[in-house]
Amino acid sequence: xxxLSTRHLLGIKHLxxxxxxxxxxxxxxxxxxxxxPIKKVPxxxxxxxxxxxxENSTRTKLSFELAEKRLxxxxxxxxxxxxxxxxxxxxxxxxxxxxxxxxxVVVMRHPNPGAAVFLSRNISASIINAGDGTHEHPTQxxxxxxxxxxxxxxxxxxxxxIVGDIAHSxxxxxxxxxxxKMGVKVKVCGPPTLIPKYIHALGxxxxxxxxxxxxxxxxxxxLRIQLERQGADYEGNQVKYFPSIREYANLYGLxxxxxxxxxxxxxxxxxxxxxxxxxVSSDVADSExxxxxxxxxxxxxxxxxxxxLLSGRNLE
Ligand code: CP
Numbered sequence: 001x002x003x004l005s006t007r008h009l010l011g012i013k014h015l016x017x018x019x020x021x022x023x024x025x026x027x028x029x030x031x032x033x034x035x036x037p038i039k040k041v042p043x044x045x046x047x048x049x050x051x052x053x054x055e056n057s058t059r060t061k062l063s064f065e066l067a068e069k070r071l072x073x074x075x076x077x078x079x080x081x082x083x084x085x086x087x088x089x090x091x092x093x094x095x096x097x098x099x100x101x102x103x104x105v106v107v108m109r110h111p112n113p114g115a116a117v118f119l120s121r122n123i124s125a126s127i128i129n130a131g132d133g134t135h136e137h138p139t140q141x142x143x144x145x146x147x148x149x150x151x152x153x154x155x156x157x158x159x160x161x162i163v164g165d166i167a168h169s170x171x172x173x174x175x176x177x178x179x180x181k182m183g184v185k186v187k188v189c190g191p192p193t194l195i196p197k198y199i200h201a202l203g204x205x206x207x208x209x210x211x212x213x214x215x216x217x218x219x220x221x222x223l224r225i226q227l228e229r230q231g232a233d234y235e236g237n238q239v240k241y242f243p244s245i246r247e248y249a250n251l252y253g254l255x256x257x258x259x260x261x262x263x264x265x266x267x268x269x270x271x272x273x274x275x276x277x278x279x280v281s282s283d284v285a286d287s288e289x290x291x292x293x294x295x296x297x298x299x300x301x302x303x304x305x306x307x308x309l310l311s312g313r314n315l316e
Contacts, residue, residue: 015177
């Protein structure tokens with residue numbers, strides 16, 4: 001059986017192209033499974049998985065839980081709200097107590113960058129990073145690239161622009177690593193205040209004009225403004241990176257009018273949650289250009305593949 005080069009999924013940065021292709025090929029099989037009338041396989045029977053969510057989630061949390069149940073794993077769910085974290089328990093103590101209940105794999109979302117790496121150095125179970133602050137969101141990038149591969153086949157030399165709040169986006173960083181490993185040309189687009197200064201070091205070009213960016217690309221990945229990660233000033237007021245949401249939407253919001261000016265068809269993606277009328281208009285999000293719900297569907301198959309490969313079981 002082919003194996004991943006790692007026993008944890010902490011980020012895309014340290015995966016090889018072979019790892020990514022193995023995940024995609026395994027996800028192809030699981031996508032076929034979840035479209036059958038009986039969607040469940042016994043692959044992870046007797047494996048116990050803990051989903052630890054220290055930060056809000058809709059898609060990732062439900063998608064991991066569905067993936068685990070489709071693989072017949074035993075699942076326990078933990079949310080920081082309502083837990084003993086509010087009584088001062090540390091991350092290591094919380095997780096060590098959960099592991100004492102004989103857990104094999106931990107899926108964790110945490111607001112602090114590096115939390116998943118820290119955990120992997122201190123506990124014995126396999127760790128899957130379900131998003132750690134502004135650092136990485138590896139399964140999102142995998143499902144995004146898997147969805148592009150489903151649409152285009154080989155991704156070599158395809159052109160993808162990631163638009164919006166790049167500076168606070170773990171989705172952008174993981175996608176840059178993943179797409180570049182698959183031979184994709186990547187640009188980012190957004191207001192200068194939301195483009196990190198280190199971006200050129202990642203081999204990514206910057207385009208500040210959205211119309212130029214979409215004229216260049218095959219795929220536009222639209223991102224939400226991450227207000228919850230933009231911080232506060234010394235008086236506790238939200239830091240402002242642009243004058244108003246209205247101005248942002250005028251300059252960087254994707255509308256059908258903008259798409260109709262192109263003499264080609266491009267694919268629109270978004271990791272969710274969407275702010276309709278800000279980064280993308282409703283008619284674009286719901287149009288035939290959009291593969292947003294395909295991304296969500298593929299999330300289950302891709303997460304099944306990651307869980308299966310990290311558990312080290314053979315396909316049954
Ligand atoms: N894309 C994504 O991570 O969405 P959630 O925050 O709802 O999990």
